[in-house]
Amino acid sequence: MRKIKQLLENFNTLYIEEYKTTWVKTKLSTADDLLMVAKALKEHGLRTIATVSPTDFLEENVIEMNYFFEDLMTNRNCWLKCDVPRELDECEIESLTPLFKGANWHEREAYSMFGVRFLNHPDLRPIIVSQDFYDKTPFRKDFDWDAHDKNTVKNMQKIVDSFKAEEAEADKGIDAESSETVLNWGPTHPASGPIRLKVHCDGEDVIGIDPDIGFVWRALEHLVTKKDFVGAIVAVERLCFMDNVNSMTAYAQAVEEIANVEITEFAKWMRVLLGEVSRISSHAMGMGGFYNALGLHTVAMWNMDVREFFLDFLESYSGARIATAAVEPGGVRYGLQQNMLDELQLALDKFDATKDSVKDIFINNPTMKMRASKQGFISNLDVQDYSLCGVVARASGVKIDVRIDEPYAAYAEIKMDYVTQKDGSAKDRLINLFEELEQSVDIIKQAKRHIEEKIASGEFDPTKDQMVKVPKKLPRGEAISRVEWSRGEVLMHLVTEEKGTSPYRLKMKAPSFNHTMMLDKLLAGQTLSDIPLVFGSLYICQGDLDR
C-alpha cells in the first residue's frame, strides 16, 4: 500500500488517501497522465482493471472517470479518478485497453452510455444499447428519455433496418469459394438465453465470436437514480434473480457508508444467512445450466428439487420466493421467527441427503470429465488480464474471494477458506461450483447456529434488531462497496448529492460482463459443438451482463 502511494506521488495528483483497508484513492490533476500512471501501476502488480465508471457532473461541467485497479494476488487496490470535459467534441481520454485487456468492454460501455471517446481503443463500437441509442448518451443527466420514448415506432424501425443491413453486409462479405459463414448462436438457442453470439466459422471450425448483448438491457443504473434510497433496492435486486440478496447487500453497504450508519449485529448475520441461501439457489441453477448445455436435464431437475426447500425459507422470511427485496439500507427488512429456521433446517437436511448421489452421478461423471476437461482453459494470467472473478477465477487456482479478502457483513467471524481447483478447464468450474455449494451450506450452518445461540442468550432480539434508521436525505459523498456475489465480485460505486433523496449515480460492475468477453478467446479454433459447453461452464447470466 505504501509503495502504491509512493508511486502515485511521482505524478500530479490532487490528493492521495487510503480508503477502507485495501484501497488507495487518488485523483489526477490532468487526464493526460492516465496512461503513464496506469503503466506504472501495472508494472507494480496491479494487473487488473475492475471497471471504468464515468460520472456526469452537470454543474461542474465535467465527466469524472473512475478506474478501479486491482491486484488479485496481494489484494491491493487503487481507485483512480480524473476529469474529462463534458462537451461531446472534447470528451475523450486515452484508452487503457492496449494495457489491460479487461477494460475493453467497459470502455465500450462508457462510450455508449456517456459518449466518452477512448483514443486508440482497438474496437470502439457501441455495446449493450440498441441501435436507436447509437450516438446518444442515455446515462448523461441531460438526456431526454421522454423525447426518446415518444418516437417508439421510429426507434423500432431503426433497429429493424440496421439488422437487415447487417444481414446484407454479412452475405456480401462471404467468399463464394470458401465455406466461411456467420452463424447466429442464440437468442433462441436452448442453452443461450437472451444473447446472440455472431459466430464466424469455417465449416464447423470457429474462427471468432462477436457477442451481441443487450437483449435484456433495462438501464438499471439509470432507473436507480429515479427512485429513493429504499425504493432503489428493487432495481438493484433485478441485477439477477438467481442471486438477488447479495446485490442488495452491496448497495445497502454503500448507502450505509455514506450515511455513516452502523447496522446491528443481528442484521449482519442475517445478511450472511440470506446471502448464502441465495447463493445456493443460484449455484444449483448454475450446475443445472452447465449440464443443460450438454443436453442432460436431470441434474437441473434434481437441483431444482433441493432449491425449492431453500426458496421456501426465503418465502417464509420475506414473502417472495425469487424477488425477495429482503435487504434494505439499515439492515434487513423483516424479523426472524423460529419456524423459519426450522424450515431452513429442512432444506439443509434435504441438501445433505441428496448431495452424495449428485456428486457420484454428476460430479464424478466419467463422460462429463472426458468431454469437459479438455475445453475452455483459462490460465492464471487470463484471470488477471481479463479481470475474471468468482467461480471462474477460483477454478483456475486464483485465490480471490471478497468474503475473505475484504470481509463484509459478518463474514469476518466465519470459518471458511478459498475453494479452488488447479487447471481452469470447464470441468474444474463445474466441480468448483459444487464444492462452493457445500461451502455455502457449511456457512449457513455456522450462521444459523450463531443466530440461534445469540437469540437463546438474549443478545439478539429477532423481532426488533433487524433495522436501524437511515436518513432519507444523504450528504454529498461517494462510496464503493464490494461483495462476493454468486457469480463473482460485484463492485458498486455510489455517488450522492448534498441532501439527495435518490442516488446520483450507481455503477454496478457485474461479473458476467467480463466472462462473456472471454468467449472469443476461449472458442477461437474450437468447433461449433464446443460453444454450448464453454458458454455453460462460464456461468453467465444475462441479467447482470446487460443490466
Place this chain on the structure above:
Amino acid sequence: MILELLKKVYRVSKALSVKSPATEDVRTHVMHQSDRFRGEHQIDYETCIGCDACNKICPTTAITMKHLPFKKQNIVPEVNLGVCIFCGLCEDVCPTKPEKSIILSGGRYDMLSGGWHEDQVNFWVHVDVPQEYIDSRLEAEEAARVKKELEAKKKAALLAMKDKEVKAPVSGVPDFSGEQI
C-alpha cells in the same frame, strides 16, 4: 376363487375411500404457505389517512390515488396489479397503527388463477367506497363544520363582550391627553 374375487373387490373398494391426489384442485391449494406472502393488496379506506406515502415510494408507480369528495383524508390508494411488482414497500411505509391501511402480506396467492383474460384487462385493486360511508363522512364533516362555525361565532361574541367590558370603563374616563399640550 370366490375368496380371491372378494379380495380384489376389497382392494378396489379401498381405493374408493382414498381421494386421489390428481383430483385435487391445485388452484385452491398451495404447496407452501407463508404468512408474509406478498399477494393482492387489501386497502382499508376507513383507516387510511391519505398521506400519499405509498404512492411516493412505489418503485413502479403502480399506485394511483383515488379522490374522495371530502375535505380531509380525501385520497385513497388504488393499485394496478399489472404493473405492481409486489415488493411490499407500500406496506412498509404505511404509517397507520396498529393495522396498516394497505396490506399485501398474507394476501391471496391465487390472484391469477381462474377467470379469463378479460378479467385481467382491468387487473386492479379498486377501492369501492359505499355511498353510506361517503354520506356519513360528509354528514360528519358538515356537522363538524357547523359546530366549528357555531363555536367561532360564540367565541367572537364572547370576545366582543369582553372588548365591551374592557373598553367601557376606558371610554368613561375622560381623555385629557389632547388638552395637556
